[in-house]
Amino acid sequence: MGVIDIDGVLVQYPKVRALDDLRVQIPEGITGVVGVNGAGKSTLIKVLLGLLPPTSGTARVLGMDTATEGARIRELVGYLPEHDCLPADVTAADFVLHMAMMSGLPRAAARERTSDSLRHVGLDEERHRPMGGYSTGMRQRAKLAQAIVHDPRVVLLDEPTNGLDPRARDDMLGLIDRIGHDFGISVVVTSHLLGELERTADYIVVIDGGRLLRASSTQDLTHTTGNVLVEVLGPPGSDRAVGQRLVEHGVRAWPVGERIEVRVEDPATLDLIRDVVVDLDLGLVRIHEVHHTLEEVFAIEGRDDGAASNDRAGGLR
Numbered sequence: 001m002g003v004i005d006i007d008g009v010l011v012q013y014p015k016v017r018a019l020d021d022l023r024v025q026i027p028e029g030i031t032g033v034v035g036v037n038g039a040g041k042s043t044l045i046k047v048l049l050g051l052l053p054p055t056s057g058t059a060r061v062l063g064m065d066t067a068t069e070g071a072r073i074r075e076l077v078g079y080l081p082e083h084d085c086l087p088a089d090v091t092a093a094d095f096v097l098h099m100a101m102m103s104g105l106p107r108a109a110a111r112e113r114t115s116d117s118l119r120h121v122g123l124d125e126e127r128h129r130p131m132g133g134y135s136t137g138m139r140q141r142a143k144l145a146q147a148i149v150h151d152p153r154v155v156l157l158d159e160p161t162n163g164l165d166p167r168a169r170d171d172m173l174g175l176i177d178r179i180g181h182d183f184g185i186s187v188v189v190t191s192h193l194l195g196e197l198e199r200t201a202d203y204i205v206v207i208d209g210g211r212l213l214r215a216s217s218t219q220d221l222t223h224t225t226g227n228v229l230v231e232v233l234g235p236p237g238s239d240r241a242v243g244q245r246l247v248e249h250g251v252r253a254w255p256v257g258e259r260i261e262v263r264v265e266d267p268a269t270l271d272l273i274r275d276v277v278v279d280l281d282l283g284l285v286r287i288h289e290v291h292h293t294l295e296e297v298f299a300i301e302g303r304d305d306g307a308a309s310n311d312r313a314g315g316l317r
């Protein structure tokens with residue numbers, strides 16, 4: 001059983017079928033739910049929170065049926081809504097405290113958890129300023145603080161990086177990584193950008209038109225390219241020297257920034273890399289496998305199985 005089990009969920013709005021026989025199990029860890037705008041991501045989150053009963057099918061969160069046990073689920077689940085919902089004239093400290101008490105914490109515990117959560121999201125100093133003056137990144141962090149303040153077992157984050165500049169987006173992805181991997185809270189995070197979650201999410205669910213397109217561990221989805229990236233320590237140009245020496249040994253190698261990408265045709269190539277680095281009297285910092293990006297995976301699949309999946313993946317860039 002997954003942290004979340006979605007079994008044939010269908011949601012029919014008057015004019016639109018937002019989810020259509022969706023079946024997927026979401027494991028512990030960080031799961032990215034990826035789909036173009038309108039794919040059904042927010043609808044799925046509302047179903048999981050027990051706010052929207054499915055027209056048919058069943059969804060379970062931590063083993064509880066969302067249609068009948070919504071209130072209990074919401075005690076154990078944190079939620080970051082997509083749209084702006086913060087009162088402009090309230091400080092983050094007051095808002096998060098209010099949310100902590102709403103979730104049933106006594107005042108003293110709520111105060112303690114509020115300052116912990118605000119510190120975790122990096123809103124320590126600004127917490128006594130009204131949120132109306134916050135940047136988008138700070139507002140998203142305030143929303144994240146209230147999502148984790150009651151120490152939930154699962155958090156559902158609806159497009160937390162939407163509208164953020166690249167730096168704020170990286171900060172947010174770093175916080176999500178910490179929540180999922182250091183705090184041990186399972187995270188479901190949605191995005192309309194295919195590539196955005198590949199470094200943060202352990203598991204990826206791709207939905208399209210309310211249906212499941214793919215569900216797989218990120219590692220399996222972005223299978224290895226057969227290349228490795230080699231990083232060495234030494235004077236400027238050391239990386240090039242290593243690359244040159246590998247090429248002289250008949251291995252395909254080329255520079256990528258200050259590292260060398262090497263084609264590994266057989267395991268002996270890895271020994272050769274080590275020997276070359278030692279011969280040149282350099283330090284070997286790391287060798288790591290190069291994986292396909294999610295964008296490449298969908299582009300490759302699009303080429304393999306014709307226009308259908310190409311069209312679907314095309315909207316996800």
Ligand SMILES: Nc1ncnc2c1ncn2[C@@H]1O[C@H](COP(=O)(O)OP(=O)(O)OP(=O)(O)O)[C@@H](O)[C@H]1O
Pocket residue numbers: 013014015016017018035036037038039040041042043044159192
């Ligand atoms: N309350 C509603 N009533 C009617 N139709 C709705 C409602 N909410 C969403 N829809 C429709 O259901 C479909 C799925 O919407 P949903 O918001 O779940 O998608 P999404 O993947 O979260 O996209 P976005 O990121 O743009 O919100 C869309 O066609 C949307 O217009």
